[in-house]
Each structure stands twice: as structure tokens, then as C-alpha cells.
Amino acid sequence: MQDLKLCAQDNRGIHELEAGKDLFGWHEVTQGSVLPSFEGDASNIVHLKAEERNYSDYNSYTATVASWRVKKPVFNIDVCIDCQNCWVWCPDSSIISRDKQMLGIDYDHCKGCEVCVEVCPTNPKSLLMFSEQEELETALSQWPEKKKKEK
Numbered sequence: 001m002q003d004l005k006l007c008a009q010d011n012r013g014i015h016e017l018e019a020g021k022d023l024f025g026w027h028e029v030t031q032g033s034v035l036p037s038f039e040g041d042a043s044n045i046v047h048l049k050a051e052e053r054n055y056s057d058y059n060s061y062t063a064t065v066a067s068w069r070v071k072k073p074v075f076n077i078d079v080c081i082d083c084q085n086c087w088v089w090c091p092d093s094s095i096i097s098r099d100k101q102m103l104g105i106d107y108d109h110c111k112g113c114e115v116c117v118e119v120c121p122t123n124p125k126s127l128l129m130f131s132e133q134e135e136l137e138t139a140l141s142q143w144p145e146k147k148k149k150e151k
């Protein structure tokens with residue numbers, strides 16, 4: 001079963017973005033304000049994996065938008081060929097891939113747009129959309145068979 005906390009640092013998705021809830025609007029931030037994305041020395045940040053970075057509370061990594069989603073992509077590792085198409089095309093950087101191996105979905109930041117499913121080339125697809133409430137194990141048990149080519 002897919003681990004929902006895959007590659008997560010402790011502070012990933014700890015804040016829920018909700019209107020009027022302890023959030024500053026852009027017009028409340030005065031000119032010259034600095035909102036650091038990382039705590040401490042960030043000069044080497046590009047060489048660190050996402051889960052190794054020390055994100056600040058201002059970074060969107062610490063916020064979750066999971067409640068916006070009504071459908072979610074489910075990943076089936078048994079069909080995946082690690083082509084990385086989903087990782088390249090996901091508009092929210094919500095595909096977790098390490099060393100060119102697809103590991104799963106970052107459900108704290110995925111908005112359920114379905115782009116990853118569209119671009120997945122396998123037969124059957126290795127990513128399919130299911131209702132947000134569907135259990136992952138139940139979704140995987142309903143995976144379609146390989147479609148035969150029409151002659």
C-alpha cells in the first residue's frame with residue numbers, strides 16, 4: 001500500500017489553507033518585508049532533497065490544499081515503468097520521484113487536476129482518478145486489465 005507520508009518532512013502540510021484563518025493577505029505585507037522560504041543557511045539548498053530541506057512556515061510546503069480536492073490520483077506501482085512523464089507534467093510538483101523512480105503522490109499538495117493520469121503511457125494506466133474518499137487498497141483492487149490492441 002502507498003505510504004501517504006512518503007518522503008515527508010515533519011512540517012509538510014501542517015497548515016491548512018482556509019480563508020480568514022490566521023492568514024495575512026498580500027496587502028498586509030509592508031514593502032521591504034522578507035518572507036524566508038527556509039530556516040537558517042539556505043546557500044546549499046539546491047543540493048538537498050525536498051524532505052531534507054528546512055522549510056519555514058512561509059513556504060507552501062508547510063501548507064496543505066488537500067481539502068480542495070474531490071478526486072485523487074491513485075498510483076499502481078505494479079504497472080509503472082518509471083518513465084517520469086507524470087513528474088514532468090504535474091503542475092504542482094506533487095509527484096514524488098527519487099533517482100528516476102516514481103514513488104507516489106504528495107497528497108498534501110496534489111489538487112486532483114488529472115494531468116498525471118492523462119500523460120501516463122502504460123496499459124492500463126499506472127495512475128487513475130478515484131473519489132477522494134476511496135481507500136487506496138480498494139482503488140487498487142479495482143484496477144482495469146490490460147486493453148488488447150484493436151486490429
Ligand code: SF4
Nearest residue numbers: 090110111113114116
Ligand atoms: S492530479 Fe494534478 S496535481 Fe495531483 S499529482 Fe496529478 S498532475 Fe499533480
Ligand code: SF4
Nearest residue numbers: 080081083084086120
Ligand atoms: S507517467 Fe505513469 S508510467 Fe510514467 S512514471 Fe508516472 S505513473 Fe509511472
